[in-house]
Amino acid sequence: MPALRISELTIEYFQGGYSVRPVDAMTTEASDGELVLLLGPSGSGKTTLLSCLAGLLTPTSGRVAVGETEVTALEGNALAEYRRHGVGVIFQAFNLIPSLTARENVAAPMRLAGARRREANTRAEALLTRVGLKERMSHRPGELSGGEQQRVAIARALVHDAPLIVADEPTAHLDYVQVESVLELIRALAVSGRLVIVATHDERLTPLADRVIDLTPERTLAVGRREVRLAAGEQLFEMGDPADRVYVVDLGRIELFRPLGAGGEEFHAEREPGTYFGELGPLLGLPRSTSARALEDTVLTGFGPQEFRHWRAEKNDGA
Ligand code: ADP
Ligand code: MG
Secondary structure, three states: OOOEEEEEEEEEEEEOOEEEEEEEEEEEEEOOOOEEEEEOOOOOOHHHHHHHHOOOOOOOEEEEEEOOEEHHHOOHHHHHHHHHHHEEEEOOOOOOOOOOOHHHHHHHHHHHOOOOHHHHHHHHHHHHHHOOOHHHOOOOHHHOOHHHHHHHHHHHHOOOOOOEEEEEOOOOOOOHHHHHHHHHHHHHHOOOOOEEEEEEOOHHHHHHOOEEEEOOOOOOOOOOEEEEEEOOOOEEEOOOOOOOOEEEEEEOOEEEEEEEOOOOEEEEEEEOOOOEEOOHHHHHOOOOOOEEEEOOOEEEEEEOHHHHHHHHHHHHHHO
């Protein structure tokens, strides 16, 4: 049985009336002992997916199973228990308590779970030794470097010996010397009995991983020009679609709009002959931020990003 199984997972947010779907019908799995990299640029859904794996966010639909635990079916006490013991979380910003020493920060979740002070301290010391902080146990976060703070956070994530460890951009705030020690440590966590999932926007980390889950939005760059004819009411693309071409209206009219959660829509803009739309998606590698539909019989030219630059340069010269 895989250590992690994600089936048809969809997570949708509603922002100002319309929906974004950073995770869309995702199906994947990972095995015990693996280091899995969750790769994608900012906004691609890494934190969203990790939050769902950690039981902190309920998905719109689909399932997540960690070992034999069906996380997406947990409720109430069982969910609280999973969050506390089933998964260790390492945050981008360390999330250490500034007034507590390294030892106390690591001991805190054990104390919360009812462990005695002696017992919690002994285990905290063993874990801090393991992450190379034997000499730093009595320091407070403010007296530690970023890399050392991250290692305290890693030790803390290990206290309950959870079968799943998730780390959200664990190297984002570190310099290169610190990055190395933190990555070595994370790599070493991925042993039998544990699955480690690391979210990052940094593609350079891929060689470290046993498996890569790529959340990078699809980018299909078109080349050349293409004529497109639409009948009145016909849709050209939908918000969220991968963006490949920039469109110039030759004849007719295009309406840009955003579908709303409740089935309605929000008007965004209208485009007339000689004007263009949909340029940011293909140029920046982002999905369509609106839908586009013909208001009457319409003829368009769809340009690859390169040809679009030429078209605009010529147009500006002529003006
Ligand atoms: P990443 O961690 O890869 O940068 P996120 O998971 O934080 O990506 O965000 C993915 C998308 O979901 C973004 O478009 C973001 O604006 C949106 N999003 C994230 N959290 C929320 C939220 N709580 N409410 C509404 N939209 C959100
Ligand atoms: Mg994030």
